Amino acid sequence: MEAWLFTGAHRPLERIARDTPRPGPGEVLLRVRASGLCHSDVGRMDGTLTPFMPVPPPIVLGHEVAGEIAALGDGVSGFALGARVVASGSLAFCPGRHADGGYATHCLVPVECLIPLPDTVSFAQGAAATDAGQTSHTALYKAGALQPGMKVGIIGLGGLGMTGARLAVLGGAQVWAAEPRREAWAAARAQGVTEVFADVLDMVGLELDLIVDFAGFGETTAGAIRAVRVGGRVVQVGLGRTSATISTMELVGKSVTLVGSGGGQRENTAAVIAHMARGELTIEASSIGFDDIPAGLARLEAGGVVGRIVAEF
Structure with a gap:
């Protein structure tokens, strides 16, 4: 697998190749198909948010993840190989914060983070739903x-x-x-x-x-x-x-x-995806490739981006 590794504040992401991990009990391996870029990762890279990271670098960032299940760990039920899913993080566990995340071709996540992604919702929209959607929904309906x-x-x-x-x-x-x-x-x-x-x-x-x-x-x-x-x-x-x-x-x-209000829970992400499936909500997003993730983060840092940037690969 390939990944963009964050090694510390004020350092560029490092492109690495490593063995594809195997899922442990209760985990699944995702073949990442879309990973949203978030301004909070800019804050980690420029040092603003680095002291508040639950797991210090080195770590693969990227907490907006959608993909297909590539392997199942022991004890996993309710999901099949090849299923389209999103990994919905929470304050307790979030890929890219508590473990390696979605700026990679593959990502390990606990099965309890998974939400099915309907065929009518693209991977890019699914990825955006896990943060732009979840955080906004939580801020309005729970905190607000x-x-x-x-x-x-x-x-x-x-x-x-x-x-x-x-x-x-x-x-x-x-x-x-x-x-x-x-x-x-x-x-x-x-x-x-x-x-x-x-x-x-x-x-x-x-x-x-x-x-x-x-x-x-x-x-x-x-x-x-x-x-x-x-x-x-x-x-x-x-x-x-x-x-x-x-x-x-x-x-x-x-x-x-x-x-x-920060983040949210699976039910917030699920509510957002339900709006998407009904055609009521589309999160404005521009698409880039895996190779362009560092440049996409630089665009976020510079400002002026309307909507989300989502890497699809």
Whole structure:
């Protein structure tokens, strides 16, 4: 098998060849067909998130994995060789974080992480569902307690934010968004977003029940607290910066609930894939090849990417 190995912060990924592993009890070996690129891996490579890694390098990154089952370990039932699946990570276990992940031709995962991928959903969409989908769904429905009829603000229209905006619309909410990159505005409106603004402070006065910050650049968190209604809720997802200065006067004076949300569970990923299978959700994604994974991460670092980047191989 081949893989792109992360050996430490401020170092380029190293292309390696190694023996294809055999699955142990309760594990399956995936032939990876699609692996999504996530900005959090940029944060690991530039050192921002490296101290928070549950398993230190060297490790194969890539936590958005879809593929076909190539081998079954002892005790595995419910899945057959050749089955199309996604590996849905959680805070307890996630490929690319707790063990070698999807920037590789093959990947070992526990069977309890697997979710069947319908034939009508592509590997690329399945891979995107495991992070952009799962994280957005969790932020809205678990941390955000979204209900039909709510007024929701979305900060940041990258891969997660655009998906979150669509999921909020599908949940019966009226949705506004803040995104400085105007090239994303038309796509957001096509997903059902009522209006897009350049800055979160432009949403002050809308009396939003819930704001989800998928950007996380400090001032966006502070702006969300200012823009949400009295007694409203702000969910923090984005980690564009690892700290923020907020007005505790506004937080307390308005009785705002501020909640952090990262990742999710299998049921969140499954809900996203169900939307995809019904034709209600497509995560905007551009495709690259296995050889282009380092260049794709460099594009993420440079900014300006609309939607997700997914390596298909």
